[in-house]
């Protein structure tokens with residue numbers, strides 16, 4: 001499959017997705033979102049891929065938000081459609097069986113910050129900048145930012161960031177729990193790949209079931225969430241990899257995963 005706005009690379013079980021509109025600092029428009037939806041489906045079905053890393057092409061930006069020039073022309077029905085489509089694509093990412101790492105290499109503003117939040121794990125370069133500047137444009141976050149940001153960093157901090165449209169640097173994003181780690185810019189991708197490789201060493205279905213239990217469980221009351229965990233635990237016990245993982249421990253050898 002060929003893409004106009006994405007670069008997809010694959011190496012050692014890792015898929016790399018570069019959002020590739022560097023002239024507009026990788027701002028998201030309908031074309032980018034459509035290609036992302038296609039690529040997510042393809043990569044989720046690809047048995048060679050175990051982890052997806054998303055980053056921005058070029059030196060400066062992860063994603064500088066939704067495309068403001070394009071949104072400026074949009075009427076109310078268009079805005080609703082765009083919002084629903086963006087949410088659909090970001091939910092697709094969350095629902096991918098495979099873990100998704102955001103390697104935030106620069107601006108992650110508006111829809112860019114929301115894209116990073118829809119990923120499972122966020123790593124940032126020291127030069128990354130995060131924010132939800134929408135209220136300064138007369139709109140509100142529309143790709144899940146009003147919901148995922150408070151879940152990640154707490155209601156008070158999310159409200160302050162959203163109401164003030166303040167941007168925060170990577171160290172502050174780390175301090176408040178928006179990102180897991182911060183690295184020098186030239187080490188970001190290497191570190192993202194290292195993390196991906198650690199995940200790849202684990203049983204693939206167990207990782208997928210964990211992702212489902214955490215992602216879906218976080219949206220439910222505790223009783224419902226615990227029932228989801230029990231279901232996923234049961235699923236993991238029905239895999240050949242459960243016998244392989246425990247057998248390998250008992251036999252003092254490394255497991256050889258079957259992904260079954």
Ligand code: DAK
Nearest residue numbers: 024025027064065066067068079082083109110111142143
């Ligand atoms: N959209 C379109 N073009 C953008 C852009 C954006 N978000 N951000 C940057 N660009 C373009 C600039 O216009 C410029 O283009 P040229 O003039 O060269 O043609 C080029 O990228 C380089 O940008 P700058 O010259 O401004 O570069 P600087 O380094 O000086 O500044 C900056 C970088 C990131 C601080 C600045 O570009 C900036 O403030 N950009 C806007 C950031 C922003 O406000 N992002 C949030 C967008 S709002 C919705 C669902 C979701 C959303 C909306 C609606 N539905 C409900 C429908 C999401 C909204 C957003 O994300």
